[in-house]
Amino acid sequence: MRGVSTRKVLNNLKKRLQWLRDHARFEVVICAVIGACPPEEADEVVSFVRQLGFGARVLLVHDSQGQLKLSSEDLKAFENIVDKLPRKWPEFSGYRRELVRGRPAPFKCRADSRYLYVDEYGKVNWCSQIRNLWSKNLMDYTTNDLREQFYRYKSCHATCTLGCARSASQLDNWRSQPGFSS
Numbered sequence: 001m002r003g004v005s006t007r008k009v010l011n012n013l014k015k016r017l018q019w020l021r022d023h024a025r026f027e028v029v030i031c032a033v034i035g036a037c038p039p040e041e042a043d044e045v046v047s048f049v050r051q052l053g054f055g056a057r058v059l060l061v062h063d064s065q066g067q068l069k070l071s072s073e074d075l076k077a078f079e080n081i082v083d084k085l086p087r088k089w090p091e092f093s094g095y096r097r098e099l100v101r102g103r104p105a106p107f108k109c110r111a112d113s114r115y116l117y118v119d120e121y122g123k124v125n126w127c128s129q130i131r132n133l134w135s136k137n138l139m140d141y142t143t144n145d146l147r148e149q150f151y152r153y154k155s156c157h158a159t160c161t162l163g164c165a166r167s168a169s170q171l172d173n174w175r176s177q178p179g180f181s182s
């Protein structure tokens, strides 16, 4: 069932993606989410967008706590697709490879500082998956909050699959975070 809907989405989008290729004056990066569709279709999406000259990224579907949620078939597809993609700096940590092999990939999560997630109620949360541990109205958010959250240890980091938060946190990996050890 999910295969039917994904194929339909790609077919429907092909023409619009071609327009984007012809007219966009900005860099276009398309993400395929492994686990959100049958593996062969994720491969198809990546091949298609690369033919168009777009950048492609592979993300991993995660559960409601931001943790990995993939079948062994999905994991194989991930390895195959990643091997075909050029490496770019946000991917340097190779955390996805560690996670899909069942190993932890610790990082100092700077959520609510370098990476700000604002929900539909105007509240800042650590990320889309962790909403119950910290929350504050965006309009009350201060530079002190940014500083505090920068240094705040997030216990969910080792198996976190949130690529955006990981990328945004990466440049500050050399800075300390009390409680963090790897």
Ligand code: SF4
Pocket: 065, 066, 109, 110, 111, 126, 127, 128, 129, 130, 154, 155, 156, 157, 158, 160, 161, 162, 165, 166
């Ligand atoms: S490590 Fe950070 S981004 Fe990942 S689930 Fe935890 S709070 Fe969210």
